[in-house]
Amino acid sequence: MSFQKEQIQDRARGALLGCAVGDALGAGYEFKPPLADHIPVEYIASGMFAAGEYTDDTAQAIAIALAISKSDLTENLDEVAIEFFSWFDSEPADVGIQTRRIFNATKEPRNAKKLLAASQEYVDTHLKAAGNGSLMRTAPIALPYLSKPELIEQVASDVSALTHADLTCREACIIWSKAIRHAILFENFDGIQLAVNDLPSFRQVFWNEIFDEAEAAETASQFENNGWVIHAIQAAYKAIMLTATETPEHLVLGIEAAVRVGNDTDTVAAIAGSLLGARWGYSAIPEAWLDPLHGWPGYEANHLVALADEITEPIWQ
Numbered sequence: 001m002s003f004q005k006e007q008i009q010d011r012a013r014g015a016l017l018g019c020a021v022g023d024a025l026g027a028g029y030e031f032k033p034p035l036a037d038h039i040p041v042e043y044i045a046s047g048m049f050a051a052g053e054y055t056d057d058t059a060q061a062i063a064i065a066l067a068i069s070k071s072d073l074t075e076n077l078d079e080v081a082i083e084f085f086s087w088f089d090s091e092p093a094d095v096g097i098q099t100r101r102i103f104n105a106t107k108e109p110r111n112a113k114k115l116l117a118a119s120q121e122y123v124d125t126h127l128k129a130a131g132n133g134s135l136m137r138t139a140p141i142a143l144p145y146l147s148k149p150e151l152i153e154q155v156a157s158d159v160s161a162l163t164h165a166d167l168t169c170r171e172a173c174i175i176w177s178k179a180i181r182h183a184i185l186f187e188n189f190d191g192i193q194l195a196v197n198d199l200p201s202f203r204q205v206f207w208n209e210i211f212d213e214a215e216a217a218e219t220a221s222q223f224e225n226n227g228w229v230i231h232a233i234q235a236a237y238k239a240i241m242l243t244a245t246e247t248p249e250h251l252v253l254g255i256e257a258a259v260r261v262g263n264d265t266d267t268v269a270a271i272a273g274s275l276l277g278a279r280w281g282y283s284a285i286p287e288a289w290l291d292p293l294h295g296w297p298g299y300e301a302n303h304l305v306a307l308a309d310e311i312t313e314p315i316w317q
């Protein structure tokens, strides 16, 4: 195996596994106040999930990855709808409010166009339709398109729209997915700004303000309304930037900081973990986090590694 192949595979695996460990760690602290720095972050059972069990964030990321392994998402998204409902029909312990309502309102659940119609109707009839429920599952989107960033834009937006059709949700997914691709290929976080620069100019102004605000913040936990996509991306960004080091330890420190923000901790840590994993790789994730990891559909860490490998575009020589 070439060095380049090993490195790219490691970071592509890191995106999916970083999401999963962040999600499973955060699950034990969900809907609580911010966690003080001296209290260790570890797997703890919550009312709904066992210690080490990941939640709906990773389950939906897996559903998307399974759909990628079976079909071309640039052509149609029916396979994503099928996998989403395969998870939803398993009666998971936790489903986001907006996602549950849209799934329940969909007449033909295995048809992506019907799902999109229910999702668009939700946006048209609700003032608050910009939840974090699509940003949390972006980990696999970039993996099949490492050499084709223009396709990431389309797929990230379209997959978001199946449950979160709001423009801000779709753009957040585009930015994070492109940043994940950039981190896998170039080992830095510059992909966030580069993705913002690709948006139409009036949206660049919008997103630059969002990230400037996060840059200027003292803490990640001050973005406390983090069930909202804007505060979720700001909290995840700040957790990553506040803990930045030049070593792979950054992955652990960043995910722990994301868990400490309070409120929707599993989702903020899943978002931060996806990008930290893409930057630092699967090899940076401690075994103590990988060994107990499990969740839908009966997967453990090794299954997630195999799935990441299966969908990652082989761009090495």
Ligand SMILES: [Mg+2]
Binding pocket: 055, 056, 057, 094, 266, 267
């Ligand atoms: Mg969750």
